[in-house]
Amino acid sequence: MTDVTNTPVPSGPEKSRGSSLYALDKRTKRRNAAEARFKAYGIAAVCVGLAFLVILLVSIVRNGIPAFTQTFVELPIYLNEEKLDPDGNRDPAAMSKVSTFGYNPLIEDALVQLMADNGIETDMDGPTLRKMLSSSVPAQVRDYTLANPDQVGETVTFRVLASSRVDGYMKGRVQREDLERDKNLDAAHLDIVDQLVDAGAVERTFNWAFITGADASESRPEQAGIGVSMIGSFFMMIVVLVLALPIGVAASIYLEEFAAKNRFTDLIEVNISNLAAVPSIVFGILGLAVFIQFGGLPQSAPLVGGLVLTLMTLPTIIISTRASLKAVPPSIRDAALGVGASKTQAVFHHVLPLAMPGILTGTIIGLAQALGETAPLLLIGMVGYIATNYPEGIVDGFLAPNSAMPAQIYEWAKRADPAYYERAWGGIIVLLLFLMTMNIIAIILRRRFERRW
């Protein structure tokens, strides 16, 4: 023991060479401060991002939700036989000679009657009262009458669109003072509307026609819907999916797994990366030149739109597919080749299934990008074209002129009437829902194909 005490080691806890673990030295403090600072920057950045997202979503929802409801008027109209079918023999040819203008008097009479029935006192005459209704009403009544000739002579209750000013008043967008210089409507009309709402003849309800309907002329925002352009977008997406996915995946597999690495393939690689960064409007003018002017395909057709968007999407798909093929461990390829699989078998039996989640994600991202693209559509005539009818059948869906959702939204945003501004926001909600659905599908597919190794 005495020998031990002679050694320089003290018996108590050792005072080590000048520094204690409890006291932080300068360097450590500085390092910790830098770390804390960096974390704070990160949190700040995330918060700013989240704040913008919240502002965006709130403003989209607040501005867009009203577009999904519409003001309707319950209007009993007497289908006067003397005016609609003077001969009385219900001959369709004779009845169709009565133009939409011929229906106006009936509607005006019905409005006057509606005032009397609900005890509303007004000195307005029929034509003035008719300003409360959409100018689509005569056509609606006429279509109904021609389809149901046996109803002539009866009183039929129609559910007709109110004019966009009345609708705006119901949604709080239009105030009485706004109407002072408005030729379309007077403040007196709004008094009547108030009374009709109390009587239950006017109500604001969910408007399926906004989701399913076609675009309308500039003066009838209340009638416009996004449905037909949704069909246009749908057919374009089918073209993109059917062309871009197989072409993109085949090209990436070839480049990644089979092609020799030489200057030529390097050049292709660089060009694919460059193509991904080319402004989409360039693809639009390429499509105009190649598919429409040279190829003779019809203008404004979803087929052409789809082809252009395919060109635009291909680089995205190829890049993401190649990345996911690269991410498959080479040991899997070795294993397959080692048991005597050919290169093709190794790729298709082992590498491709493992790369599938990545390929699908890339494809859906590419599709989502294509779905929201407007600029290339400008040049092939899909913006500004107002399709009023649904395509008749599948071939027509690809070849008949149509628009696309983002083009439709752009078109609405351009129009002067504030009612269209509201519809543009509503259209964006529909577009976002579409995108969200696609992303959810991507996530589900990813989960399903994902395998551990």
Place this chain on the structure above:
Amino acid sequence: MNQMPMTSENVTTMPTKNTKITARDVQVYYGDTHAIKDVDVDIEDRTVTAFIGPSGCGKSTFLRCLNRMNDTIDICRVEGAIKIDNEDIYDKKVDPVQLRAKVGMVFQKPNPFPKSIYDNIAYGPRIHGLAKSKADLDEIVEKSLRRGAIWDEVKDRLHAPGTGLSGGQQQRLCIARAVATEPEVLLMDEPCSALDPIATDQVEDLIDELRSQYSVVIVTHSMQQAARVSQKTAFFHLGNLVEYGETDQIFTNPKDPRTESYISGRIG
């Protein structure tokens, strides 16, 4: 090359009866790098041959020449003659796919397919059409797993993923997968380097059993392992085959001073 026990002339004229693989004057280039220089070697049937040598000496490269796995590397170029059963495997008529069914390979890191144990084994026989029916295939799977000395551990969970096994089990599964295609030669590239001592022991026992049916060529970093499992040993250094002979002789009485320095730990 004068340390070689046999000169190239007397081998080509009079091949030993049970020689499986003969390599003559083999050169391998990676781009401009000369990775393997003038290698001549005769590998016997039903024997375990070990390739030893320091890292980067070319032993794995040479092993991968034997089933043409180097074909997958663009910049790799092989010259000289490698014959299996007197057939030149680099002949234009030879399809590497057929060759690899005859020369199985086990890799350094266990690399089971991310599929079930059953499918791991059945994949090779399936693509080569070795099984006529489901029952045939079941039999092949069982036989291969038994040969891989792993049947008892996995027989109750053949449809569980192969990637869920432990490292040693995975490596034996890979060996079973390699023997499922009925190869004649089995190449093993450091099969135990990722395994713990117990798993290594199991795999070594397995290699010793496999010797009765196959010509096994094993690349290893561990000289003890080479001494334990092999009958013949080849020592590679800087791309040259320095010495090749009976394992006992290489480890007890090496002829070349470089071999002696390596096995006594002075270089490597």
